[in-house]
Amino acid sequence: xxxxxxxxxxxxxxxxxxxxxxxxxxxxxxxxxxxxxxxxxxxxxxxxxxxxxxxxxxxxxxxxxxxxxxxxxxxxxxxxxxxxxxxxxxxxxxxxxxxxxxxxxxxxxxxxxxxxxxxxxxxxxxxxxxxxxxxxxxxxxxxxxxxxxxxxxxxxxxxxxxxxxxxxxxxxxxxxxxxxxx
Amino acid sequence: xxxxxxxxxxxxxxxxxxxxxxxxxxxxxxxxxxxxxxxxxxxxxxxxxxxxxxxxxxxxxxxxxxxxx
Numbered sequence: 001x002x003x004x005x006x007x008x009x010x011x012x013x014x015x016x017x018x019x020x021x022x023x024x025x026x027x028x029x030x031x032x033x034x035x036x037x038x039x040x041x042x043x044x045x046x047x048x049x050x051x052x053x054x055x056x057x058x059x060x061x062x063x064x065x066x067x068x069x070x071x072x073x074x075x076x077x078x079x080x081x082x083x084x085x086x087x088x089x090x091x092x093x094x095x096x097x098x099x100x101x102x103x104x105x106x107x108x109x110x111x112x113x114x115x116x117x118x119x120x121x122x123x124x125x126x127x128x129x130x131x132x133x134x135x136x137x138x139x140x141x142x143x144x145x146x147x148x149x150x151x152x153x154x155x156x157x158x159x160x161x162x163x164x165x166x167x168x169x170x171x172x173x174x175x176x177x178x179x180x181x182x
Numbered sequence: 183x184x185x186x187x188x189x190x191x192x193x194x195x196x197x198x199x200x201x202x203x204x205x206x207x208x209x210x211x212x213x214x215x216x217x218x219x220x221x222x223x224x225x226x227x228x229x230x231x232x233x234x235x236x237x238x239x240x241x242x243x244x245x246x247x248x249x250x251x
Contacts, residue, residue: 180223182213
């Protein structure tokens with residue numbers, strides 16, 4: 001049990017770090033967006049998004065980047081919510097509470113976060129593609145909406161986590177019944 | 183819960199303490215407390231048999247059904 005508590009403590013600290021660094025990372029990304037283009041040939045990233053490619057080539061003014069940052073807060077908030085639930089889950093493991101109803105509740109909320117991630121992706125992609133292409137010449141503005149394999153993966157993962165949560169809840173009920181059988 | 187356990191009454195009638203009964207039938211005082219306070223979700227027939235044997239009573243003396251209002 002001590003090993004579980006120690007490991008859980010380390011993971012909780014890791015997720016707390018990720019939680020606080022995420023908005024900073026997103027802000028830094030948009031702040032240095034124009035500089036990132038210069039890194040692309042060295043990191044060999046292929047970008048299929050036309051609006052983004054144009055923006056990377058020509059650079060974006062600060063106002064556009066600030067708008068894009070604000071819109072990025074949508075998926076960032078969902079991501080941070082998921083990390084928050086992970087922090088709470090590992091806090092419970094740190095306290096030696098492995099199979100309580102509270103654990104099942106946080107698993108369920110984590111599963112729902114995956115669905116929220118997919119749902120929020122639609123307005124985010126549409127808004128960010130529009131904002132990034134605002135600086136383009138008239139007739140070259142773009143709105144992009146897509147549904148791909150990462151979204152399907154997120155949905156499947158969400159269902160699996162919800163299933164785990166349900167199994168944990170049923171397991172807790174069985175455990176409670178056993179504990180209160182004299 | 184509709185099933186009421188009147189163990190306290192029977193213990194008082196027989197002038198036996200909870201600890202004595204728990205030791206006699208081989209369950210912990212905590213488990214006996216769960217039984218007395220109505221928190222039990224199930225009782226094994228072996229436990230019921232042991233209680234009735236020690237207190238010289240019938241299951242109906244300990245278990246009572248009360249319909250919920």
